[in-house]
Structures are given as C-alpha cells and as structure tokens.
Amino acid sequence: MNTINLALKGAWSVLSAGLIFGAGMPVIYALAIRLLSVGSTESVGADGDTQMHTTGLGRALMTLLMLVIVIAVALGILIILGSGLGKVVQFGGDFPWVELVPKKKK
Numbered sequence: 599m600n601t602i603n604l605a606l607k608g609a610w611s612v613l614s615a616g617l618i619f620g621a622g623m624p625v626i627y628a629l630a631i632r633l634l635s636v637g638s639t640e641s642v643g644a645d646g647d648t649q650m651h652t653t654g655l656g657r658a659l660m661t662l663l664m665l666v667i668v669i670a671v672a673l674g675i676l677i678i679l680g681s682g683l684g685k686v687v688q689f690g691g692d693f694p695w696v697e698l699v700p701k702k703k704k
Contacts, residue, residue, distance in 0.1 A: 619674065623667060630663035 636656040642648050680687045 619670060623670060626663050626667055630660045630667070633659040633663065 634652050634656045635650070636659065637653040638656060639651050640648055641651065677687050
C-alpha cells in the first residue's frame with residue numbers, strides 16, 4: 599500500500615510541475631491580463647476615443663501573477679544554466695527549490 603502512495607505522490611509532482619511550467623504559464627498570463635479589467639471603467643472622450651481606467655485591485659492582482667511568471671522563468675533559466683555548467687540540479691521538499699550541487703568526480 600505504501601508503494602501506491604509513493605507512486606501517486608510522484609505522479610502528482612510530475613503533473614503539477616507540467617501544469618505549472620508547461621500549460622500553466624500561458625493560462626496565468628491570460629488571467630493576469632484579464633484581471634486588469636476587474637472593476638475598470640470605460641469613458642468616451644469628446645473625439646470618440648474610448649479609454650479604460652483600471653483599478654488598483656486589478657493592477658495589484660495582475661502584478662502578483664506577473665511576478666509568479668517572472669519567478670518561474672528565472673527558475674527555468676537557473677535550471678538550464680546549472681545543468682549547462684556541469685552542476686546537478688536537485689529539487690528538495692514539497693516546494694520546488696533548486697540546489698546547485700557540483701558533480702562528483704569519478
């Protein structure tokens with residue numbers, strides 16, 4: 599029974615990482631852009647131009663989600679650089695944190 603739990607835990611880790619770093623980034627970006635319109639108002643000027651006025655809440659939520667995207671991109675670049683420089687990239691714990699450990703000499 600312990601083997602099944604370990605397999606499901608490993609499968610969940612792979613699935614969550616795939617969703618976060620794969621399909622999840624465009625979804626988070628689209629949601630961030632959509633959150634700009636939360637509580638926003640539109641006004642039409644005398645010349646017929648329409649302007650959208652965003653709220654602080656929408657901008658704060660968008661900034662938070664964009665920060666998540668920037669952190670994910672930085673983590674991806676760190677993994678690529680670490681493995682390219684001959685380091686071993688390890689993930690420890692439940693939160694994906696990168697430890698760059700030098701490769702052991704044979």
